[in-house]
Amino acid sequence: MARDVQITFDCADPAALAAFWAETLGYRLQAPPAGFESWEQALETMGVPPERRNDASAVIDPDGSGPRLFFQRVPEHKQAKNRVHLDVRAAPGLDGDARMAALEAEAERLISHGAVRLQRHEPAPPLDAGHILMADPEGNEFCLD
Known part of the structure; x- marks a missing residue:
């Protein structure tokens, strides 16, 4: 169920x-x-x-x-890297340069709302289409995928 x-x-x-x-x-x-x-x-x-x-x-x-x-x-601050994170699907149906451009645009939009850009991972076909690692305003990591 x-x-x-x-x-x-x-x-x-x-x-x-x-x-x-x-x-x-x-x-x-x-x-x-x-x-x-x-x-x-x-x-x-x-x-x-x-x-x-x-x-x-x-x-x-x-x-x-x-x-x-x-x-x-909660009273304590974040201590270490997340063991679970959200993947935010920001470029559905896109690949290559178009995908990364869409992810970059979304990263910039979220930065204006308090997110922090941590790292860009370039596409590495066939398994990795590329993504951008971000953190929310309290440091919780998430990926723009």
Whole structure:
């Protein structure tokens, strides 16, 4: 039986990281619970103190096909390289120079939103079509693929 998957990020600033990944993936912030116009209103009603209102955030695929991304505040900073990372498919159907140009354009767009470019891997046919290793604003590695 196939199961739904949620991807969880430990982070220092859930709201900011959620906004970055929403921009990166074309996702949107998860709507507040029914009956509330905003998360601020919902959290106020739930009695969550102001200093705890950025403890978590989530983004969802507007089409409902991709996994929910959940961001939770943790006290410690990232310590080492990710053991799991996301591959963001930024050049579907392209190869060679056209693929790498599309990846470079997406890398520049994401840098303007706080990402950091780490390394470019040139195409090495037949198995490697080339990709760009990036990091989100909190240092979590991901690939533009």
